[in-house]
Structure formats: structure tokens, C-alpha cells
Amino acid sequence: MKAALCKSLDGPGALEIEEIEKPEAAQGEVLIRVHVVALNHFDTLITRGKYQFKPQLPFSPGGEIAGVVADVGAGVTGLRRGQRVMAYIGWGGAREFVAAPAEAVVPIPEGVSDEAAASIAITYGTAIHGLKDRGHLQAGETVAVLGASGGAGLAAVEIAKLMGARVIAVASSPEKLEVCRDHGADSLIDYSGGDLKSALRAATNGTGPDLVYDCVGGAFSEPAVRALNWQGRLLVIGFAAGAIPSLPLNLLLLKGAEAIGVFWGEAVKRDPQAHRANMQDVLGWVASGALQPRIHAVYPLDQIVEAIGVLDRREAVGKVVVEI
Numbered sequence: 001m002k003a004a005l006c007k008s009l010d011g012p013g014a015l016e017i018e019e020i021e022k023p024e025a026a027q028g029e030v031l032i033r034v035h036v037v038a039l040n041h042f043d044t045l046i047t048r049g050k051y052q053f054k055p056q057l058p059f060s061p062g063g064e065i066a067g068v069v070a071d072v073g074a075g076v077t078g079l080r081r082g083q084r085v086m087a088y089i090g091w092g093g094a095r096e097f098v099a100a101p102a103e104a105v106v107p108i109p110e111g112v113s114d115e116a117a118a119s120i121a122i123t124y125g126t127a128i129h130g131l132k133d134r135g136h137l138q139a140g141e142t143v144a145v146l147g148a149s150g151g152a153g154l155a156a157v158e159i160a161k162l163m164g165a166r167v168i169a170v171a172s173s174p175e176k177l178e179v180c181r182d183h184g185a186d187s188l189i190d191y192s193g194g195d196l197k198s199a200l201r202a203a204t205n206g207t208g209p210d211l212v213y214d215c216v217g218g219a220f221s222e223p224a225v226r227a228l229n230w231q232g233r234l235l236v237i238g239f240a241a242g243a244i245p246s247l248p249l250n251l252l253l254l255k256g257a258e259a260i261g262v263f264w265g266e267a268v269k270r271d272p273q274a275h276r277a278n279m280q281d282v283l284g285w286v287a288s289g290a291l292q293p294r295i296h297a298v299y300p301l302d303q304i305v306e307a308i309g310v311l312d313r314r315e316a317v318g319k320v321v322v323e324i
Contacts, residue, residue, distance in 0.1 A: 002324075003095030004304045005058040009049035012061070012308035017301065023099040025073035030105050032085060033070040034324045036298070037062035037093035038118040044312045046091060055091055061308065062093030062322065065100075066108060066118035076102045084108040086279070088121035088268060094304055096324055103272040106279045111287040119293040119319040120282050122264070123155035127213075128278045130235045130262040131159055135211050139164025142204055146224060147215035147240050148185065149176035151319075154294075156213045156237075157183050162285055165211075168203050170196070170220075196220055200227035213237060221245040231256045294318030 001022045004015050025031040043061040045051040066086040069079055079085065079102060087105045092098060108117045131137040143160040147153045148169035160167045161184040168187040169180030177188040187203045189196070200223075201208055208229040214221055218241025225234050225247060232255060252259060268275040285291035296318035299307040303322075310316050 001096035002301060003060050004062075004301060004322075005060060006047045007058040009047065009057075012044055012047045012312060013305055015047065015061070015305050015308075017304075020095070022097050025071045025076075025099050027074040028076060028102055029073040029099045030069055030076060030079055030085070030102050031071040031073075032065060032067045032087065032098050032100055032105070034065050034093060034096060034098055035067040035114045036065070036118045037322050037324060038064040038115075039308055039311055039320045039322060040064070040122060041311050043091075043308050047308070053090065060092045060094040061304075063090050064088055064118045064121045065093040065098060066114040067098075067324075069105075070097060072102070078102075079105060079107070084114070084117075086117040086121070086283075088125065088275075090265075094301065094322060094324070101272075103276070104268075106276055106283070109283055109287045112283055115295050115298060115319075115321050116286055116293045117283065118321060119295065120286065121279065123151045124159060124282045124291075124293070125268070125275065125278060126152060126237065126262065126264040127155040127159040128282060129264050129267055129275070130213060130237060131156065131163060131165075131211070132278070133267070133274065134260050134262050135213075135233050135235050137163050137165055137211055140166075141210040142166045142168065142229075143211045143213055144168040144170055144189075144200055144203075144209040144224065144227075145180075145185075145213045145215070146170045146191075146220055147238075148180045150215060150240065152215050152237060153213070154180065154183050156215075157185050158291060159282075160213070162290060168200065168209060170200075191220060195223070197223040197227045200224065204229070208232060211235065216241045217245050218243040219245070222247055222251075225251050225255075225257065225259070228255050228257050231258075233257065234259045236261050296320050298323055
């Protein structure tokens, strides 16, 4: 079978397309004939040895796949040959066949394309896990999304709206905020030139947001916490600003508030059934038309270097997908 292989940690430009041995489905596994693999920014890092996970060489990039069940291993139930499925596998997806744990495999409903199915696990998975499982978001509450124009932020905007929340999008330019508006944000805040605490309070008639979905960190986390409503929650998603903030814990005490870590990748490993249920919810929204994952472009496998280059240069607006 064909595979894109990282044989040295010299970056995505060193990937090679080679023929390797086709895997088999071991006990508890499903063999998937991969139709498409979605790429992420971490693929630019993992091919340089700079990601938190460092797979043994050689390996294939790509952690999100969609395709068809080619075979099922012993002990697998609920999945059958020929069934369309998606899976999050961490890495190793840029190849014709992948053997994946059955618990990681989710059937794709009618009306959902392979490209869309392969594009939801990480961004929308993180959003629904953070908002529902960790933040316990309730319909009618107000969510402020910091870094709302990025992939993770836009997913949070969309999922929060589908869960019945009012959404305040916080981003660094009017252009980025217009993208957030297009994805359903109710209010917009440009944090590049003002007092974030005051802006969040003003956008909520002085009460503050019930929940902050923080993809940014840095200097913006503390003013967001200071703006929280009574018993508000700060969801710690990531640190796009680069700096990991320190918070005065008295702020949490005085507001009866919580700071909650959202480590989606670890949660998937520890509770795959909850992840599967979340993916079924997201796939259902896609099938109904309520959610439309944005695809930047689809590349053939022999152009995977160019595809990852789009991510490396931060040119993508939406998901970059490789067709196997």
C-alpha cells in the first residue's frame, strides 16, 4: 500500500511516498481503507520532532481519517465490512490502510461527506468536550470565546450556539470578527486595543460571561476571569499567545468561580465511549445541515508536502484534507 512517510525529523518537506506492507486487523481492531485524511498544525510540528508526542520513525502524519471498513478483528461488534467510518488516531493516517482500535471508530451517517467527517474530531471534539463535559454549558448561558477566529475558536462558537448559548466572539481584528459573525457569534469584541474586562462586562449588561473558552492565554486570561459572572467558569484550552498565564486565586474565591483544564486528547484515551457519543452528536448536526465544517482545499496524496505547507505558512482558512 502507499503511505506518506516521515523518515527524518527535517520537517514536512522531507516526506516521501513509498510502498509499505498492508496492516491486518488484530483483536479488537478495525482495518480501514482510508479515503481522506485531515491535516492539522501539529503535523508541521510532529514532522520536526517538536510535538508533545514523538512517534518512532518512520511514521505517517495525519490524525483524522475517514474511509470504509475493510476488515474487522476478533471480538469487534457493531462494525461491519463496507461501512463508512471516521476515526481519530493521533497520527499515522496518511496511508491507504490503517488498523485502528474499534473503540476509536465511529460510523458516518448518510449525508455526511468523507471530507467533513475527517474534519471534525479535533476542533469540534475539543469544543463539545470542553463546553459540555467540562464546562457543563446550559442553554441560555453566555459564552465568551477568546481567539474565536481560529479553527478551535470557530468550532467553539458554532457548538456553543447549537447548545443554546449566547456567544461573544473575541478576536484581534475587525476582519477576523466578521468571520466569527458569519459562524453565528452574537457579539464581537476586538481585544487588540482595549480593556477586555470592561468590554466583556459591557457586552453582558454588567454581569459578565458565564463561561470563557480560552484558546489564547497570555495577558488575556486574567481580565477574562475578572469579568466572569458569579460561579462562572474559565475553560483552559490553549496558549496561542505563547505565554502561560498565572492567575490570582483570590479571583476564583471571590466569584465562586472555576478554572477548568480541557485536555481533549487525554480525555479521548481515558473515556473513548464519551468521545464516541460526542462525535455522534457532531455528525448528527452535520447530517442535518446545522453544522458545516469548512474545507480549505483537498489535495492528492502525492501533494501532501504542499498540503502541509499551507498549514506551515498559516494560509489555511478551514481544514486541509488529503485524498488517499
